[in-house]
Amino acid sequence: MTHITIDFGGTNIKIGLVLNGAILAHSSMPSYSGQGIQGRLDDAERAVRKLLGEQGIRMEDCTGLGIAIPGIVNSAERQVLSIHEKYEDAIGYSFDGWVRERFAMPFAMENDARAALIGETAYGAAQGEKDVVMVIFGTGIGTAVMIDGQVLRGKHHQAGVLGGHLTTDRQGPLCNCGNRGCLEEFASHRALRPRAMESRAFKDSVLSAADEMGYLSVIEARLSGDGFAAAYMEELVSHWSAGIVNLIHAYDPDAVLLSGGLMKSAEAVLPLIEEEVHGRTWTPWGKVRFLVSSQPDASVLLGLSKLLDTKSN
Numbered sequence: 561m562t563h564i565t566i567d568f569g570g571t572n573i574k575i576g577l578v579l580n581g582a583i584l585a586h587s588s589m590p591s592y593s594g595q596g597i598q599g600r601l602d603d604a605e606r607a608v609r610k611l612l613g614e615q616g617i618r619m620e621d622c623t624g625l626g627i628a629i630p631g632i633v634n635s636a637e638r639q640v641l642s643i644h645e646k647y648e649d650a651i652g653y654s655f656d657g658w659v660r661e662r663f664a665m666p667f668a669m670e671n672d673a674r675a676a677l678i679g680e681t682a683y684g685a686a687q688g689e690k691d692v693v694m695v696i697f698g699t700g701i702g703t704a705v706m707i708d709g710q711v712l713r714g715k716h717h718q719a720g721v722l723g724g725h726l727t728t729d730r731q732g733p734l735c736n737c738g739n740r741g742c743l744e745e746f747a748s749h750r751a752l753r754p755r756a757m758e759s760r761a762f763k764d765s766v767l768s769a770a771d772e773m774g775y776l777s778v779i780e781a782r783l784s785g786d787g788f789a790a791a792y793m794e795e796l797v798s799h800w801s802a803g804i805v806n807l808i809h810a811y812d813p814d815a816v817l818l819s820g821g822l823m824k825s826a827e828a829v830l831p832l833i834e835e836e837v838h839g840r841t842w843t844p845w846g847k848v849r850f851l852v853s854s855q856p857d858a859s860v861l862l863g864l865s866k867l868l869d870t871k872s873n
């Protein structure tokens with residue numbers, strides 16, 4: 561009954577063995593996603609076999625394999641249609657062939673944010689919710705949407721997953737997606753330092769001396785009284801909120817589920833986001849509820865397992 565699940569993230573590849581909505585065992589390795597997917601599949605296979613060996617589970621006892629990819633995925637055909645700056649050789653690659661040859665078991669594939677939302681609504685913080693927008697603040701910003709209990713996929717397989725590419729400043733910088741001023745170009749982890757460096761005040765900030773700049777370092781600098789960090793945080797909250805308002809206006813959810821690295825600081829940022837979003841949304845029926853993922857590292861793997869369950873029914 562065990563499912564093998566593999567999440568090809570931009571920074572790490574996570575592998576999990578899932579049984580009845582719980583992760584039995586997991587491992588992780590750097591993804592080197594710029595080097596393409598094909599070599600990484602071999603590494604993933606080795607890691608799966610190692611994990612099964614450690615758990616004393618035989619391959620024959622596994623009933624399905626799931627893969628999540630951070631791109632536009634045709635889940636019905638199990639193909640990657642488009643992906644930027646990582647795993648580019650995954651486009652058109654026969655994952656079906658790879659699974660048939662190496663694992664010979666049922667196979668499901670999905671966009672990573674969609675898989676996360678499926679995991680969260682089945683087993684996580686959004687359990688029982690039917691109308692949810694999910695926003696994952698990671699290296700980039702991933703989104704997914706569920707309406708009336710159905711995860712949104714759309715005719716061209718891109719419905720709901722391009723929320724990181726909603727415009728939050730129409731005069732903003734060019735994004736690799738082709739648009740200008742995308743949310744992700746302003747307020748994702750990878751954008752924090754490049755955007756901060758455009759400000760003259762940055763050189764006086766404690767942040768300019770740090771090697772790494774992440775969500776947490778901006779929040780900590782703000783709390784320590786850093787003037788630049790306070791102003792920068794206000795700008796970031798404004799972009800995050802604009803993106804969420806756009807998603808609420810587009811998809812009419814009951815709840816917004818937030819996840820990813822930024823939510824490790826949920827206590828500091830969530831009240832700011834909530835206040836701004838509630839002040840800017842047109843929802844005459846009431847107020848959208850905010851939820852925070854309780855197991856952000858597990859939701860993609862659990863979602864893939866749920867998809868395999870659905871497939872076998």
Ligand SMILES: [Zn+2]
Pocket residue numbers: 724725735736737738739742744
């Ligand atoms: Zn974009």
